[in-house]
Amino acid sequence: MAEPKKNLFQKVWDAHRVSELASGQTQLLIGTHLIHEVTSPQAFAMLSELKLPVRFPKRTFATVDHIIPTDDQSRPLKDDLAEAMMSELEQNCREHDIQFFGPESGAQGIVHVIGPELGLTQPGMTIACGDSHTSTHGAFGAIAFGIGTSQVRDLLATQCLAISPLKVRRIEVTGELAPGVFAKDVILAIIRKLGVNGGVGYAYEYAGPVLDAMSMEERMTVCNMSIEGGARCGYVNPDAETIEYLRGRRYTPDNSEFETKAAAWLALASDDGASYDDVVEIDGSAIEPSITWGIHPGHNIGISESIPTPHDTPDEERAGVEEALEYMDFVAGASIAGTPIDVAFIGSCTNGRISDLREAAKVAATGHVKAGVRALVVPGSADVRKQAEAEGLDEVFRKAGFDWREPGCSMCLAMNPDKLRGREVCASSSNRNFKGRQGSPSGRTLLMSPAMVAAAAIAGEVVDIRKSH
Amino acid sequence: MSNTNDELIRIDSVEGTGCVVRGDDVDTDRIIPARFMKVVTFDDMGRHAFEDARKAAKGKHPLDDERFSDAAILVVGQNFGCGSSREHAPQALMRFGFKAFVGGSFAEIFAGNCTSLGLPCVTLGDSDLAKLMGTVELDPAGKIEIDIRTRRLTCRAGEMSVGIPDGVRHQLLEGDWDATRVLMAAGDRIEKTAAALPYSPTA
Ligand code: SF4
Numbered sequence: 013m014a015e016p017k018k019n020l021f022q023k024v025w026d027a028h029r030v031s032e033l034a035s036g037q038t039q040l041l042i043g044t045h046l047i048h049e050v051t052s053p054q055a056f057a058m059l060s061e062l063k064l065p066v067r068f069p070k071r072t073f074a075t076v077d078h079i080i081p082t083d084d085q086s087r088p089l090k091d092d093l094a095e096a097m098m099s100e101l102e103q104n105c106r107e108h109d110i111q112f113f114g115p116e117s118g119a120q121g122i123v124h125v126i127g128p129e130l131g132l133t134q135p136g137m138t139i140a141c142g143d144s145h146t147s148t149h150g151a152f153g154a155i156a157f158g159i160g161t162s163q164v165r166d167l168l169a170t171q172c173l174a175i176s177p178l179k180v181r182r183i184e185v186t187g188e189l190a191p192g193v194f195a196k197d198v199i200l201a202i203i204r205k206l207g208v209n210g211g212v213g214y215a216y217e218y219a220g221p222v223l224d225a226m227s228m229e230e231r232m233t234v235c236n237m238s239i240e241g242g243a244r245c246g247y248v249n250p251d252a253e254t255i256e257y258l259r260g261r262r263y264t265p266d267n268s269e270f271e272t273k274a275a276a277w278l279a280l281a282s283d284d285g286a287s288y289d290d291v292v293e294i295d296g297s298a299i300e301p302s303i304t305w306g307i308h309p310g311h312n313i314g315i316s317e318s319i320p321t322p323h324d325t326p327d328e329e330r331a332g333v334e335e336a337l338e339y340m341d342f343v344a345g346a347s348i349a350g351t352p353i354d355v356a357f358i359g360s361c362t363n364g365r366i367s368d369l370r371e372a373a374k375v376a377a378t379g380h381v382k383a384g385v386r387a388l389v390v391p392g393s394a395d396v397r398k399q400a401e402a403e404g405l406d407e408v409f410r411k412a413g414f415d416w417r418e419p420g421c422s423m424c425l426a427m428n429p430d431k432l433r434g435r436e437v438c439a440s441s442s443n444r445n446f447k448g449r450q451g452s453p454s455g456r457t458l459l460m461s462p463a464m465v466a467a468a469a470i471a472g473e474v475v476d477i478r479k480s481h
Numbered sequence: 482m483s484n485t486n487d488e489l490i491r492i493d494s495v496e497g498t499g500c501v502v503r504g505d506d507v508d509t510d511r512i513i514p515a516r517f518m519k520v521v522t523f524d525d526m527g528r529h530a531f532e533d534a535r536k537a538a539k540g541k542h543p544l545d546d547e548r549f550s551d552a553a554i555l556v557v558g559q560n561f562g563c564g565s566s567r568e569h570a571p572q573a574l575m576r577f578g579f580k581a582f583v584g585g586s587f588a589e590i591f592a593g594n595c596t597s598l599g600l601p602c603v604t605l606g607d608s609d610l611a612k613l614m615g616t617v618e619l620d621p622a623g624k625i626e627i628d629i630r631t632r633r634l635t636c637r638a639g640e641m642s643v644g645i646p647d648g649v650r651h652q653l654l655e656g657d658w659d660a661t662r663v664l665m666a667a668g669d670r671i672e673k674t675a676a677a678l679p680y681s682p683t684a
Contacts, residue, residue, distance in 0.1 A: 030667050030674045034657060035648050039667055041674045053521035054572075062661065068675065079519065093519040100521040134680060144566070160590075161568045162597045162660065170664040172671060276679060427519065448510075 019282035020136075020249055021180045021215045024155045028138045030172055037174045042157075043137040044071055045167050046123050047110070049101040050078045050427065051142030055164035056104045066108040068171045073132060074105050075113040077122045079427045082390050082417035085115050094428065108168075119262075121393020121419045124148040124361035128232065129395050131261025135250040135277035140167060145361050145443065147238040150247030151231035152254055153280055155215065157245055178244055179213055179289035182282075184220035187297030192478040194371070195230035196363060196441070196461040198222060200302040200312045202234075202294060203241040208310040211243030214289070217282065218248050222296035228257040229367045236362045237443050240309040249281035301477050304445045304459040305348050306336030311445070312459070313348060315476045321345045339447055340456050341435075349474050351458070354436040356387040356469035357450075358414075358462050360424040363441035364392030366399050368462040372441075373405040375466035375481055381413030382472030388415040388430065390422040414469070426451025439468035489656030492599055495581040496626045497553025499617035499636075500543050502531070507557065508564030509591065513573040515565075526569055527576030544577065548621035556614055557584035562591025571595045581627055583634065583643065585610050596649050599658045603627055603634070604644035612638045629653050 018026075030039040045068075052074070059066070066072060079094040089095040105112035113119040119126060124145055127133040135153035140146060142164040149156035163173055183202060202218075203210075216238050223231065231248045238246025248254075255274045258264045265273055300314030311333075313319070321344035325333045337344055342351075358364070358372050369391065381387045389409050391397035397419055400406055406416045423430040424442040431451025432438055438450055438457050445457035458474065467477050517529045535542040543549055555574060561584045562570060571594045574582075582595065582602045592602045605613060616623060616638040623637045629650055634641045652658045664671075 027678065028674065030670050033663060034655065035652055035663075039664055041671065041678070043675075043678055043680060050518065054523050054568075057522045057524075064661075067671070070681075071675075097519060097521055137680060160566060160594060162594070166660050166664055169661050170667070170671060171675065172664045172667065174660045174664060448515075 017283040017286045019180055019182075019217060019286040019288060020153055020247060020280055021155060021178070021217065022286075023280055024136055024138060025177070027136070033174055035174065037176050039172050040138060040175050041172055042140045042167055044073070044132060044139045045171070046127055046132075046139065046141035046146070047072060047074045047101075047164065048078060048123050048141070048143065049076050049097045051161050051164055052104065053097060053100045054161050055142070055168055056108075058162070058165045059168050062169070064169045066110065066168045069109045071171060072108075072110045072168070073113065073127075074101060074110055075120055075123050075126055076101060076115070077120075077419075078421045078425065080115075080418075080420040081428050082420045082422045082430060085418050091429070115394070118394055121391075121395065122361045122364060122421055124232075124236065125364060125392035125396065128152065128228070128257070129261070129393060131258055131264035134258065134264065135254060136280045140173060144239045145236050147243070147245045148232050148236040148361055150235040150238065150245055151228055152258070153247055153250035153277070155245055155247060158239060178215045180217055181211070181214045181243075181290040181292060182217045182219055182288045184291065184293045185218070185222035185296040186220050186293060187222065187295055188225070189222055189296055189299065192301055192463070192481075193299050194301075194461040194463065195226060195233035197299050197302040198296065199234045199237040200304070200309065200459070201299045203237065203309050204302070204312050205294060206241055206292065208240060208308050209242040211238065211241040214243050216241070216243040216246035217288070218246060220293075220296070223248055224251070227367060228253060229365045232365070233362055237309065240443060250277045251281070301461065301464055303348055303464065303474065304457070305340065305342060306333070307339055307445060307447050309443065309445060309459060311336055315349055315464075315474070317348070319344055319346050319348055349476055351474040352437065353385060353439045353458070353468050353473060355432060355438040356381070356385060356414075356465050357390070357423045357438055357440040357442065358388070358465050359390030359392065359422050360442035361392060361421070362443040363462045364390060364396065366396050368441065369396065369400050369405050370403070372462040372466040373408045375463050375470070375477070376412040376414060377408050378481060379412065379470040381469045385469055385472055386415075387413060387469040388417055388423070390417040390430075391419045393419050412470070423450050425449060439465045439474065441465050489662075490599060490659070491656040492601065492653040492658070493630050494626060494628045495554065495601060496624060497580065498549070498551055498622060499554045499556050499583075499613070499625050500546075500549035500552035501556045501614045501617050502543050503558060503614065505559040505585070506563055507561050509562055509567050509570040510564055512562065512570040513567065518567060518569055523569065523572040523576065526573040527578070530573040530577040551578075552621075553578065553580045554625050554627070555579045555582050556610075556617055557582060559585035561587050563588040566590040566594070568594045571598055571600060575600055583610075583613065583627070592649075596652060596658050597660055599653070601627065601629060601645065601649075601653055605634070605641060609641040613641070
């Protein structure tokens with residue numbers, strides 16, 4: 013009898029199932045656990061209260077990203093609280109024999125950037141991290157969950173999570189992207205169409221010609237923001253592109269063993285004819301460069317569209333639109349192009365990789381940051397920084413008036429000194445435009461692709477990359 | 482608080498006096514402002530519960546009202562605990578001294594985080610909720626009892642039926658709310674599943 017057809021999510025889930033729990037949840041084994049300084053210290057503290065060891069220290073990997081300054085990383089860190097968090101992480105890693113990728117290792121960076129870089133992220137794995145953007149790792153055909161601090165404790169103690177089964181929605185992006193349209197625009201368009209809560213209870217499988225044509229870094233950008241659409245995780249089926257990316261990485265096998273692995277990875281892809289709980293099609297050719305105008309990532313429009321008006325908004329969304337317009341101090345019906353900006357931020361686990369910096373540098377090479385605009389480029393990892401410097405991108409940015417920084421999360425959530433001040437408007441390549449997200453309680457964030465951020469930095473206002481470059 | 486190494490803690494009722502924080506859509510940022518996330522333990526978190534709101538109220542916040550100082554049950558409005566998923570919010574309230582929450586409704590992640598700490602969140606209809614809030618404010622020393630098994634709440638204003646999802650009720654009654662303990666019970670099936678995985682993290 014033929015094997016039943018399965019999608020990748022089902023295959024990976026089944027391989028990691030330990031048991032079914034009385035609560036109706038599944039006890040799922042997590043192959044790789046990534047930790048960082050913000051959500052792990054309390055979990056380690058709870059673990060020691062329970063007098064439990066770390067069950068699989070070799071399946072746990074640590075780095076420091078959220079609180080680390082991007083100007084001066086010398087120790088002790090100037091911020092005492094940040095120094096305390098970092099020392100605590102180092103101490104926990106030493107004590108429990110956990111591999112720590114700190115600044116001296118040369119491999120430090122945003123946890124979702126270094127996982128793939130090191131080859132720690134591989135197809136068919138289950139991965140978890142106390143950070144909502146863990147969905148990024150799904151680009152490799154892994155099932156990756158962002159978790160809370162108690163779950164970090166559970167994982168340290170048992171390498172397992174108690175988790176409810178998910179439905180799977182296949183999202184097919186058809187056609188071909190137009191010039192000036194990037195992966196960031198694709199995921200913003202998906203979230204706009206399906207809503208910020210549309211993915212609750214789902215894993216998203218991204219597919220179709222547009223995803224097939226994407227590089228691994230572009231797929232990571234798409235998967236990264238799955239959580240902003242409410243999905244618990246998102247993934248892309250492994251293919252030849254995936255295999256080539258993983259070849260020769262620090263944690264992937266060599267030579268003939270690699271070829272055997274690669275064949276197994278490819279076999280994990282969803283079977284032809286596998287069933288889904290839902291299928292959605294999106295016309296990729298129709299996607300424009302996108303930009304947020306409001307206070308969540310679903311509040312986004314194409315650059316040529318105008319800012320929504322409350323009376324043209326469906327009833328259930330109207331209050332949200334009104335609140336967003338008031339907070340942003342934007343005029344309903346006005347054009348978003350031409351909005352003046354104060355700050356430009358290129359970086360984050362969404363768009364802080366080498367290909368992002370290359371696209372932004374192409375634009376930066378054509379001009380100079382407008383007087384009065386603060387612009388910073390924060391590489392996603394030490395490796396990205398090194399590569400960019402080898403290609404001379406740092407020089408391009410510096411010459412154009414951008415600050416060139418050390419790796420970290422930086423102004424994505426502003427737990428380090430990089431923050432907005434007052435009502436500043438920031439063109440940002442990050443993933444969340446929530447009120448106060450970038451460090452000022454009244455600061456305003458416009459999410460867009462890194463190339464669009466660079467173009468806005470030069471123009472001093474939001475511009476359509478297709479017209480300006 | 483966790484009971485992994487001790488015997489099972491079954492929670493079938495919570496008793497104590499109440500405290501009322503009125504208002505709907507109270508988000509986790511208000512419960513525990515983000516700047517208190519820069520810490521390495523939750524130990525000190527109780528002090529910072531509602532810190533900004535309490536500062537703004539200059540001593541007039543219910544959490545600073547002496548009449549409520551022994552309260553074990555926090556009575557709230559609709560959609561309590563919305564916003565960021567930070568577990569620091571229920572941790573702060575637990576360490577402040579609350580053992581259960583009664584409200585119109587609770588944000589899903591907040592309620593889930595509460596369950597994993599053994600803190601029941603139960604819901605009341607509008608008129609019962611208004612009655613309970615009124616009674617607690619009039620008579621702060623009045624006892625409230627929440628019976629998880631029978632889904633009843635008893636207070637001076639009478640008996641009311643409360644809402645709690647079946648799965649959560651089961652977890653509390655069976656002592657299964659502590660995920661670490663539940664997961665530990667799988668014993669070496671964890672190692673067996675791990676050994677059967679087609680990958681190991683070392684190259
Ligand atoms: S870059 Fe932003 S979203 Fe990504 S891990 Fe850091 S803080 Fe989280």
